[in-house]
Amino acid sequence: MKTDSTTSAGASDVRFVSVEKSFETATALHSLDLEIERGTLFALLGPSGCGKTTTLRLIAGFEQPTRGQVYIRGKDVTGIPAYKRSFGMVFQNFALFPHLSVTENVAFGLQMRGIGKDVIRQKVAAVLDLVALGKFADRYPRQLSGGQQQRVALARAVVFEPDVLLLDEPLSALDKMLREQMQVEIRQLQHRLGMTTVFVTHDQEEALTMSDRVAVMNHGRIQQAGTPKDIYDRPRTEFVATFLGASNILEGHVRGREGVRAVVDVAGNLVQVSGTPVSKGKLRFALRPEKIVLDPQSGIRAVVKDVIYRGAQTFLYLDMGGIALNAVLQNTAATPADIETGTSVGLSWETASAVALEDPT
Ligand SMILES: Nc1ncnc2c1ncn2[C@@H]1O[C@H](COP(=O)(O)OP(=O)(O)OP(=O)(O)O)[C@@H](O)[C@H]1O
Ligand SMILES: [Mg+2]
Structure with missing residues (x-):
């Protein structure tokens, strides 16, 4: 299955070609075609069980497709496991290490990659500045607010400059005010870094606020993909028309x-x-x-x-x-x-x- 062939997909950073994913019990994704351009903040929007997390896990390599191909930066990565791919991921419950300080949490991934101490110190300081947590470098997760912890999780995911940043409902644990603030912060951070980002949400306002492009999913299929404005103004199906607004x-x-x-x-x-x-x-x-x-x-x-x-x-x-x-x-x-x-x-x-x-x- 795995080949090293490159494609002429140009600036597309993530590409699915007829990707199907079946589990023993059910088919989670039906022949999904997806194209995410480099530098885009791309939202996967849809109701519970529609296949958003499965799509993210296929990009990461935690799952492999039953059929079809996954390309990252034009390279066919189908069959290549997660540890050989370059992505940063923030999970829904952002799972920081409680016994490590902010600095140690962010440095962890770099240490695992065998990077030198001085470089680590530099990179961690820079990324903590980026998420406005420089002053909190020596605190432990329990000494931080939910939003600050969220920013540590983000810093940890972006510090090694991955090809793709994957965010699975990263804001769902936060209250409304903080969530709205973080939506803007993540968007600004993403634009500053220019990192291709795939963002899962079932919140339509979040998708509209944050993304350059949205794919609306239902029952393991993409019903429509486009800019938020396109999808809002020209929905193709009743599901899209009523799910988004x-x-x-x-x-x-x-x-x-x-x-x-x-x-x-x-x-x-x-x-x-x-x-x-x-x-x-x-x-x-x-x-x-x-x-x-x-x-x-x-x-x-x-x-x-x-x-x-x-x-x-x-x-x-x-x-x-x-x-x-x-x-x-x-x-x-x-x-x-x-x-x-x-x-x-x-x-x-x-x-x-x-x-x-x-x-x-
Ligand atoms: N490991 C698995 N084994 C069997 N079925 C699975 C597995 N993972 C996901 N599924 C099924 O695939 C479908 C899609 O699941 P997925 O987790 O991708 O949904 P989701 O859109 O992320 O939903 P939510 O918004 O609730 O997180 C669901 O029907 C789910 O039960
Ligand atoms: Mg999910």
Whole structure:
């Protein structure tokens, strides 16, 4: 299986070609294709059990694929064990050595690699500065806050300048405030080092905040990969549309087409949907609540069922000919207009905001 052939994948640092991973009991990954460019902060996002950790372990070499190839920096590393690969990893419970000081924790991996004492001292000092822990060098893990421990774990993973940094839900043990702070810190650190980083999370906001690229996974498959904006604005499936942010999922009958747009009858309202949908029959599409605007001129009508004022925004719960629809209005005016429940309102949105979805097959 193992070959030393290099590929012409160019700047891609991690590449999976039709990687399948089966355990005795189940198939964790189905024919996964993945390409991560050098220097990218790449998030694997998906619900519990979808195969995120398995993907990370395949990059590390803790697992080997049942089928397919794994390339790192253009080299086929399929079959090569973890200890012969170059990666730094932070696990969910970041497991520092409790009896070692911060310096000793960070130096450990370098000592294992047989690096000289002076070089170690230099590298450890530099990396502790990088994560703003220089003053804590002699403390023990129990004398540090959760966020500081997290930074030690990061320092330990990056100190030997690995090809790839792998982070498996590294922030899940931290409270919300600290997590948000660490999200920004990890992102800044990653940009400073330019190290290709694969980051596992099941938190969609974390994925949006932190990553250059996201792969949304479900049931051992990548449903969609792209920039956070791409995926948010143009979800391909219902799963992606609802897992990443909130979305109205609507269904109607196609009445006609204009190029890549379809005119769809949703409960008696004719709406335009973008994408390359079917030309006949039923069509499902996604529409983000914040893309809907009130438009008295519009022929698309809905009855206001409930209004929830939330300061910066107003949430509207609407009924469009028997179909429930949620809208979010930004309260940009000094005094936002009062919207009464029970009244009929006109709605509109840009055609590009109504995105045709693929069949789940
Ligand atoms: N060593 C193993 N033996 C058998 N099945 C496994 C093994 N490791 C993982 N699996 C199965 O493979 C699937 C994917 O697991 P994985 O740990 O990759 O999920 P995950 O996306 O990381 O989930 P979580 O968010 O809960 O950590 C699951 O159904 C899991 O039960
Ligand atoms: Mg996991």
